[in-house]
Amino acid sequence: MLGSSTGALAGHMADTMIGSTTAQPTEEPKVAATMCAVSCDTACSLCPAYNLLCGGLSKSASEQQSLPVASTLHTIPARRLILHPKEWSEFVPIVCSGWAMSSIALPDGRRQIISFLLPGDVVSIGSLIAPLSGHTVEAITEVTYRKFKRDELKELLFGRSDLLERLFKLWNEAKSRADQLALDLGRRRADERIARLILRLSEKVARRSTVRTQTFDFPLRQRHIADATGLTPVHVSKILGELQRAGMIEIGGRTLTILNAAELQRVADWR
Amino acid sequence: MLGSSTGALAGHMADTMIGSTTAQPTEEPKVAATMCAVSCDTACSLCPAYNLLCGGLSKSASEQQSLPVASTLHTIPARRLILHPKEWSEFVPIVCSGWAMSSIALPDGRRQIISFLLPGDVVSIGSLIAPLSGHTVEAITEVTYRKFKRDELKELLFGRSDLLERLFKLWNEAKSRADQLALDLGRRRADERIARLILRLSEKVARRSTVRTQTFDFPLRQRHIADATGLTPVHVSKILGELQRAGMIEIGGRTLTILNAAELQRVADWR
DNA sequence: CGGGCAATTGAAATACATCAAGGCGTGTGG
DNA sequence: CCACACGCCTTGATGTATTTCAATTGCCCG
Numbered sequence: 001m002l003g004s005s006t007g008a009l010a011g012h013m014a015d016t017m018i019g020s021t022t023a024q025p026t027e028e029p030k031v032a033a034t035m036c037a038v039s040c041d042t043a044c045s046l047c048p049a050y051n052l053l054c055g056g057l058s059k060s061a062s063e064q065q066s067l068p069v070a071s072t073l074h075t076i077p078a079r080r081l082i083l084h085p086k087e088w089s090e091f092v093p094i095v096c097s098g099w100a101m102s103s104i105a106l107p108d109g110r111r112q113i114i115s116f117l118l119p120g121d122v123v124s125i126g127s128l129i130a131p132l133s134g135h136t137v138e139a140i141t142e143v144t145y146r147k148f149k150r151d152e153l154k155e156l157l158f159g160r161s162d163l164l165e166r167l168f169k170l171w172n173e174a175k176s177r178a179d180q181l182a183l184d185l186g187r188r189r190a191d192e193r194i195a196r197l198i199l200r201l202s203e204k205v206a207r208r209s210t211v212r213t214q215t216f217d218f219p220l221r222q223r224h225i226a227d228a229t230g231l232t233p234v235h236v237s238k239i240l241g242e243l244q245r246a247g248m249i250e251i252g253g254r255t256l257t258i259l260n261a262a263e264l265q266r267v268a269d270w271r
Numbered sequence: 272m273l274g275s276s277t278g279a280l281a282g283h284m285a286d287t288m289i290g291s292t293t294a295q296p297t298e299e300p301k302v303a304a305t306m307c308a309v310s311c312d313t314a315c316s317l318c319p320a321y322n323l324l325c326g327g328l329s330k331s332a333s334e335q336q337s338l339p340v341a342s343t344l345h346t347i348p349a350r351r352l353i354l355h356p357k358e359w360s361e362f363v364p365i366v367c368s369g370w371a372m373s374s375i376a377l378p379d380g381r382r383q384i385i386s387f388l389l390p391g392d393v394v395s396i397g398s399l400i401a402p403l404s405g406h407t408v409e410a411i412t413e414v415t416y417r418k419f420k421r422d423e424l425k426e427l428l429f430g431r432s433d434l435l436e437r438l439f440k441l442w443n444e445a446k447s448r449a450d451q452l453a454l455d456l457g458r459r460r461a462d463e464r465i466a467r468l469i470l471r472l473s474e475k476v477a478r479r480s481t482v483r484t485q486t487f488d489f490p491l492r493q494r495h496i497a498d499a500t501g502l503t504p505v506h507v508s509k510i511l512g513e514l515q516r517a518g519m520i521e522i523g524g525r526t527l528t529i530l531n532a533a534e535l536q537r538v539a540d541w542r
Numbered sequence: 543c544g545g546g547c548a549a550t551t552g553a554a555a556t557a558c559a560t561c562a563a564g565g566c567g568t569g570t571g572g
Numbered sequence: 573c574c575a576c577a578c579g580c581c582t583t584g585a586t587g588t589a590t591t592t593c594a595a596t597t598g599c600c601c602g
Contacts, residue, residue, distance in 0.1 A: 186501025
């Protein structure tokens with residue numbers, strides 16, 4: 001059920017990229033040494049990785065069809081790990097479809113989700129340099145992703161100053177989000193944190209879609225929201241209930257609808 | 272008092288770098304277009320910026336004396352801003368002496384300190400690309416710092432792949448610390464957060480000193496600790512009191528002593 | 543000497559966690 | 573196809589960590 005619930009967005013991009021793919025319980029390369037451009041058409045133009053890897057490489061449309069970076073495509077079911085916190089990998093994965101999360105865990109089980117990964121997101125940008133980021137990356141829905149060889153990718157990016165600049169911008173955005181997260185966790189109260197998370201995610205989904213709708217695919221469990229906001233699942237439930245009773249949002253069937261964006265924004269910016 | 276209390280470490284480096292400098296209330300260039308190497312001798316070998324800007328530039332000791340990056344030296348008193356959150360600056364500052372802090376503020380006054388800056392720290396690495404980081408950087412003690420022209424520095428760093436690699440490593444460390452901060456704020460309790468902050472700072476100070484001592488310069492007010500840990504000054508006071516009564520630390524006269532590192536570590540790693 | 547910032551302390555308030563029970567949907571094995 | 577277990581969500585009662593409020597002290601600085 002989770003797999004099919006990756007919904008319109010993810011399904012669209014996945015289909016665009018590789019056609020019908022049956023879910024594979026074991027992680028296994030599907031297409032070896034595929035050129036990036038092969039999988040990049042309309043949907044990818046919305047994807048951050050597209051700017052970095054495809055669109056940024058050549059100005060001419062014809063040239064755009066070939067790219068010298070090999071990659072392999074993988075599919076994993078929900079709840080499986082994409083990146084082990086201690087695993088040294090020579091690959092840099094980029095999400096093609098589905099939702100994933102990047103988190104840090106404490107030995108006693110407590111954990112903090114640093115970011116949610118949607119199609120086009122690079123799994124741990126920093127891993128270009130430092131192979132082990134200490135992050136656990138786990139699939140939330142079924143996820144397809146593309147693994148690039150670190151060395152090749154690095155050589156390509158470091159060789160071109162325009163790509164380097166773009167890469168730096170991505171890094172800055174990641175750092176900036178991490179800082180904002182710290183501000184949220186340290187200085188905002190539960191309802192603010194949750195409202196902001198919802199708004200951020202709605203933005204993030206909207207950026208990947210051609211049309212802007214109130215309702216969007218929302219595969220997160222309340223435990224995910226709790227781990228992202230530093231709260232307890234129980235408390236998340238209570239506050240989501242309040243937000244729904246107040247008519248700001250509606251959650252149902254792995255879908256979220258923002259009914260009153262203005263009011264929700266007011267909660268997010270309390271004071 | 273704050274100014275003079277920057278203490279042994281900061282005083283040492285400041286003196287090493289520029290000799291005796293009288294505090295100047297208004298921010299004002301002291302040395303225009305000074306070569307970096309002029310100010311970099313023994314003390315700088317401990318400085319992260321030294322590796323990035325000085326030591327990394329040439330292997331031969333003689334060549335090391337000249338460096339093609341111009342900078343200006345500035346001195347500001349405690350509590351003054353080094354970087355305005357909205358200010359667009361064409362300079363990248365690096366701390367030479369004293370303590371500063373980098374924080375994000377909310378319109379209602381709540382704020383979160385992202386990092387404390389000690390001698391050698393680059394003020395907002397990301398500002399190499401994105402001029403406005405949204406961070407407020409404020410002097411805690413009297414601070415001297417060096418302003419490098421962004422364009423020159425960027426050209427230098429981007430041109431040399433070894434320096435670039437070093438820069439990326441710095442960037443990764445910053446991101447990693449930001450993620451750890453999020454974990455601390457989201458998932459650890461007050462005593463853990465404070466114990467960890469103290470240990471981190473003691474590490475940071477130790478890395479800048481030739482000798483490792485239990486006692487080190489500690490110019491922070493409890494308000495700073497509160498804003499760094501997402502707590503209230505009152506609560507910080509209570510917990511610091513407990514830690515002192517438990518014989519783990521001792522605070523007095525802008526100085527902190529770790530009396531029982533093992534026990535403090537246990538509090539920091541609760542469970 | 544007086545004013546203001548910093549720290550301490552205690553009492554009260556509150557935000558959030560923990561504990562516990564029940565319902566609902568979903569996958570599973572008989 | 574049903575019974576059942578299990579994960580997920582909800583809700584209420586209770587506990588606790590942290591905040592807020594307030595009063596007091598010491599200290600530095602003007």
